[in-house]
Amino acid sequence: MIRLSAIDQQLLGFFARFQAFFFLAWQAFVRIFHKPYYYRDFAIQFDKLGFSSLFICVLTGLFTGMVMALQALIQLKPFAATSYVGGMVAVTMIKELGPVLAALMVAGRVGSAITAELGTMVVTEQVDAMRVEGTDIIQRLVTPRLKAMLVALPLLTIITDAISMLGGYLIASGYGISPIMYLSTFTQFMVPLDYLEGVTKPLVFAFLITMISCQTGLNTGGGAEGVGAAAKRAVVLSSVLVLMCDFFIAKIFVVFR
Amino acid sequence: MNQVTEEQSIRMEKVCYTVGGRTILSDFDMELERGVNRTILGVSGSGKTTILKLILGLIHPQSGRVFINGLEITNRAEAEYREQRKKIAIVFQGGALFDSMTVGENVGYRLFEEGRLSQAEIEEIVQEKLRFVGVEPALDLYPAELSGGMKKRVAIARALAADPEYIFFDEPTTGLDPIGVYNIVSLMNRLQEAGKTTLMVTHDLPTAFATSQRFSLIHESRLAFEGTEAELRDCPLPNVQEFLQPTDKSLFV
Ligand SMILES: Nc1ncnc2c1ncn2[C@@H]1O[C@H](COP(=O)(O)OP(=O)(O)O)[C@@H](O)[C@H]1O
Ligand SMILES: [Mg+2]
Numbered sequence: 278m279i280r281l282s283a284i285d286q287q288l289l290g291f292f293a294r295f296q297a298f299f300f301l302a303w304q305a306f307v308r309i310f311h312k313p314y315y316y317r318d319f320a321i322q323f324d325k326l327g328f329s330s331l332f333i334c335v336l337t338g339l340f341t342g343m344v345m346a347l348q349a350l351i352q353l354k355p356f357a358a359t360s361y362v363g364g365m366v367a368v369t370m371i372k373e374l375g376p377v378l379a380a381l382m383v384a385g386r387v388g389s390a391i392t393a394e395l396g397t398m399v400v401t402e403q404v405d406a407m408r409v410e411g412t413d414i415i416q417r418l419v420t421p422r423l424k425a426m427l428v429a430l431p432l433l434t435i436i437t438d439a440i441s442m443l444g445g446y447l448i449a450s451g452y453g454i455s456p457i458m459y460l461s462t463f464t465q466f467m468v469p470l471d472y473l474e475g476v477t478k479p480l481v482f483a484f485l486i487t488m489i490s491c492q493t494g495l496n497t498g499g500g501a502e503g504v505g506a507a508a509k510r511a512v513v514l515s516s517v518l519v520l521m522c523d524f525f526i527a528k529i530f531v532v533f534r
Numbered sequence: 535m536n537q538v539t540e541e542q543s544i545r546m547e548k549v550c551y552t553v554g555g556r557t558i559l560s561d562f563d564m565e566l567e568r569g570v571n572r573t574i575l576g577v578s579g580s581g582k583t584t585i586l587k588l589i590l591g592l593i594h595p596q597s598g599r600v601f602i603n604g605l606e607i608t609n610r611a612e613a614e615y616r617e618q619r620k621k622i623a624i625v626f627q628g629g630a631l632f633d634s635m636t637v638g639e640n641v642g643y644r645l646f647e648e649g650r651l652s653q654a655e656i657e658e659i660v661q662e663k664l665r666f667v668g669v670e671p672a673l674d675l676y677p678a679e680l681s682g683g684m685k686k687r688v689a690i691a692r693a694l695a696a697d698p699e700y701i702f703f704d705e706p707t708t709g710l711d712p713i714g715v716y717n718i719v720s721l722m723n724r725l726q727e728a729g730k731t732t733l734m735v736t737h738d739l740p741t742a743f744a745t746s747q748r749f750s751l752i753h754e755s756r757l758a759f760e761g762t763e764a765e766l767r768d769c770p771l772p773n774v775q776e777f778l779q780p781t782d783k784s785l786f787v
Contacts, residue, residue, distance in 0.1 A: 401628055401633075402628065402630040403630050403633070406630040406632070407632070408590075408592060408612070409590055409622070409623070409624055410643055410647065411616050411619070411620060411644060411647065411648075412647060
């Protein structure tokens with residue numbers, strides 16, 4: 278037999294995990310359209326994922342919108358262009374910060390919870406028990422979470438965007454900008470494709486966060502300690518990947534603009 | 535998949551299993567015939583749980599073959615042996631009850647999943663199984679609210695709900711007080727009278743002798759002994775004697 282060097286083994290391990298990730302992702306995606314749909318699990322997950330993050334997304338949106346407006350106003354004032362503040366807040370929030378911040382909040386709040394929940398089920402042999410009972414565990418455990426996240430994250434992003442606009446206006450009104458002026462600059466800055474970008478991103482991020490969290494959770498080993506370590510790993514990995522993918526999606530949209 | 539067979543047994547042939555560069559099992563043979571209850575003995579960490587998971591197809595051996603009633607499950611996709619596997623139920627060491635569901639939902643899990651019976655029919659069966667194991671009042675409790683012994687009995691009820699031919703027990707008496715042990719042993723005996731074949735893995739000799747006719751001993755990843763109780767006691771091999779009368783008690787930690 279050929280002996281592999283340490284680096285080769287690391288690489289092989291990496292590619293094996295990479296492959297396993299895409300395999301699981303594909304399997305989970307395909308099962309969205311297959312019976313049984315497990316409506317109850319979907320509803321429970323949607324409730325857990327969506328509502329647990331609503332409040333932090335509202336706070337994040339409000340303060341980010343306010344600070345964006347504040348900084349933009351300082352920059353625009355010397356040029357007597359403070360009326361453009363609405364457009365600037367809209368562009369940064371809808372295209373970039375809304376999707377990214379909502380995704381990071383959800384990754385920290387929900388991604389870690391998914392990993393911990395599935396990890397606990399693995400180390401207490403509940404996942405094995407389910408398989409023995411004849412359940413397709415991807416269909417039962419992964420797909421409902423994926424569906425819930427694919428619906429919840431875009432909604433949370435839209436809410437974050439909307440609240441940040443409001444936050445931006447709170448600051449802008451202090452500089453004597455009327456609501457009409459604030460809103461009218463949106464069309465000058467934004468094209469329809471930008472709104473599409475604003476909802477494509479959360480869809481991709483939802484997929485990434487759920488699949489990384491589920492994959493990490495289902496491969497947990499090493500008892501209760503292993504669960505904590507897995508949750509941490511899942512959050513770090515999904516946060517980094519969200520930021521990286523954000524760039525690549527932006528790049529693709531720039532090409533079509 | 536549709537292979538017709540008269541064979542009524544579970545078989546492992548020359549099974550080798552390695553994980554993370556460590557050999558857990560090598561050339562392991564085992565046969566569980568219908569009606570002949572077996573215990574696999576071994577110290578902690580010797581690979582007993584691994585054997586059960588290999589038979590259930592939850593993990594796959596690097597080499598060797600596993601048969602359930604004549605169907606080889608080794609190197610088949612899970613979907614292909616899911617039906618055959620329904621002949622087996624398992625009581626995991628900690629019970630492995632689904633902690634997001636009530637006791638009733640746990641016991642009726644497979645029946646609810648299959649969706650062939652009405653709600654009322656399933657509830658009827660769940661009640662009956664819980665009565666059999668003696669934890670009927672726990673119907674609407676969650677697993678977190680049960681004691682260790684009750685969890686195991688609910689796990690047995692769940693295993694029974696699907697009316698399996700074989701029932702596996704992973705260390706069913708570990709961590710129980712003497713009364714708990716007695717309850718489990720008498721439950722196992724009643725199951726055997728009802729025509730179920732049991733395969734237990736444990737290091738608890740009295741329980742093994744009280745519930746089984748044949749014994750396998752696993753020592754350092756290999757089969758060290760296979761036979762009846764009398765043969766086990768008379769076996770001159772040092773590994774076997776060491777297990778029966780341990781001089782080093784730390785093996786049983
Ligand atoms: N997925 C795994 N990764 C690494 N080691 C494992 C894994 N599964 C089992 N083992 C090791 O295999 C050995 C046998 O495990 P197990 O079958 O659970 O033993 P037993 O049930 O007899 O106590 C243990 O030493 C355990 O550490
Ligand atoms: Mg074990």
